[in-house]
Amino acid sequence: MLNRRHFIIGSLALGGCGPAIVTKPSKRLAVTMDDFNIGFNVRLNPRERNERILAAFETHNHKAAGFVTGRFVDSMFGDEVVKSWSDAGHLIGNHSYSHMNSTEEAANLVTADILKNHAFLSRYNGYEKIFRFPYLAEGGSVEKVKIYRNFLRANGFQNGAVTIDTVDWYISSRLETRLKADKNADIEPYRDYYVKAVVTLAEHFQALAERIGQIDVPHSMLMHHNILNGLFLGDALSALKEAGWSLIDAKEVFAHPLYDLEPKTPTRSRSLLSVLAQEKGIEDTGYPEAYRNWGKKTMDALRL
Ligand SMILES: [Zn+2]
Numbered sequence: 236m237l238n239r240r241h242f243i244i245g246s247l248a249l250g251g252c253g254p255a256i257v258t259k260p261s262k263r264l265a266v267t268m269d270d271f272n273i274g275f276n277v278r279l280n281p282r283e284r285n286e287r288i289l290a291a292f293e294t295h296n297h298k299a300a301g302f303v304t305g306r307f308v309d310s311m312f313g314d315e316v317v318k319s320w321s322d323a324g325h326l327i328g329n330h331s332y333s334h335m336n337s338t339e340e341a342a343n344l345v346t347a348d349i350l351k352n353h354a355f356l357s358r359y360n361g362y363e364k365i366f367r368f369p370y371l372a373e374g375g376s377v378e379k380v381k382i383y384r385n386f387l388r389a390n391g392f393q394n395g396a397v398t399i400d401t402v403d404w405y406i407s408s409r410l411e412t413r414l415k416a417d418k419n420a421d422i423e424p425y426r427d428y429y430v431k432a433v434v435t436l437a438e439h440f441q442a443l444a445e446r447i448g449q450i451d452v453p454h455s456m457l458m459h460h461n462i463l464n465g466l467f468l469g470d471a472l473s474a475l476k477e478a479g480w481s482l483i484d485a486k487e488v489f490a491h492p493l494y495d496l497e498p499k500t501p502t503r504s505r506s507l508l509s510v511l512a513q514e515k516g517i518e519d520t521g522y523p524e525a526y527r528n529w530g531k532k533t534m535d536a537l538r539l
Contacts, residue, residue: 267328268299270459282315300326301460336370494507
């Protein structure tokens with residue numbers, strides 16, 4: 236396949252008959268950034284944050300996806316932010332207007348909220364009918380999941396599932412707490428921790444994909460429009476490239492048939508790959524030990 240890298244292993248030492256070709260899966264992902272909760276205003280103001288995120292994508296020639304929650308950007312400045320993404324060629328996806336939890340709220344309220352956001356986002360050229368459930372909560376019960384799936388299908392929405400979770404929201408929330416206490420706090424340890432988490436978690440979910448037979452899956456990596464990415468997205472993307480990852484267009488990622496799969500089990504805030512593993516009876520820890528419970532213990536120990 237074209238998207239596989241071929242490694243030629245020299246066979247001279249073996250005295251064999253020509254080089255053996257070992258095919259390794261390509262490691263490909265698109266950044267998908269949720270929420271657009273753009274209020275935090277310490278160290279970087281929201282405009283600087285957005286500019287730095289877009290500049291990081293530009294530097295890496297990457298077309299990402301932004302899953303926008305309408306109520307966070309229903310303002311003049313919010314419009315400027317979403318428009319800047321759309322104009323730069325990034326995909327704009329639907330993350331509901333109010334960021335309701337689809338498991339806890341009544342289904343008719345949730346579906347109305349999705350349609351409200353659809354009407355709100357339709358003004359942007361980059362908008363596509365791809366919906367991501369807030370909290371990756373797909374309904375909780377089998378019956379409710381069915382209601383949402385039927386609703387999405389009937390209204391022409393695709394489910395924008397996640398395969399790699401970076402727990403960036405948690406790391407950012409700890410950084411925000413630190414910056415609120417001391418705006419001049421040393422932020423480099425947060426950068427180092429985050430960059431390592433992104434690469435480790437990408438490798439973890441790629442290994443899981445290989446174990447369930449999805450060797451060449453193009454990943455959708457979950458991040459959020461937050462201060463952490465405003466400061467360090469560029470570093471994280473550089474580290475991924477150094478680790479052998481390539482960035483591919485988010486539209487190309489969601490065109491892959493993996494994203495049309497409808498596992499019987501609700502995702503319940505997990506990677507789609509974890510759900511598929513569970514259904515195949517493959518043992519899966521969800522996250523590597525260091526990032527269980529979003530990495531709370533690890534960050535506590537590092538005093539971050
Ligand atoms: Zn969200």
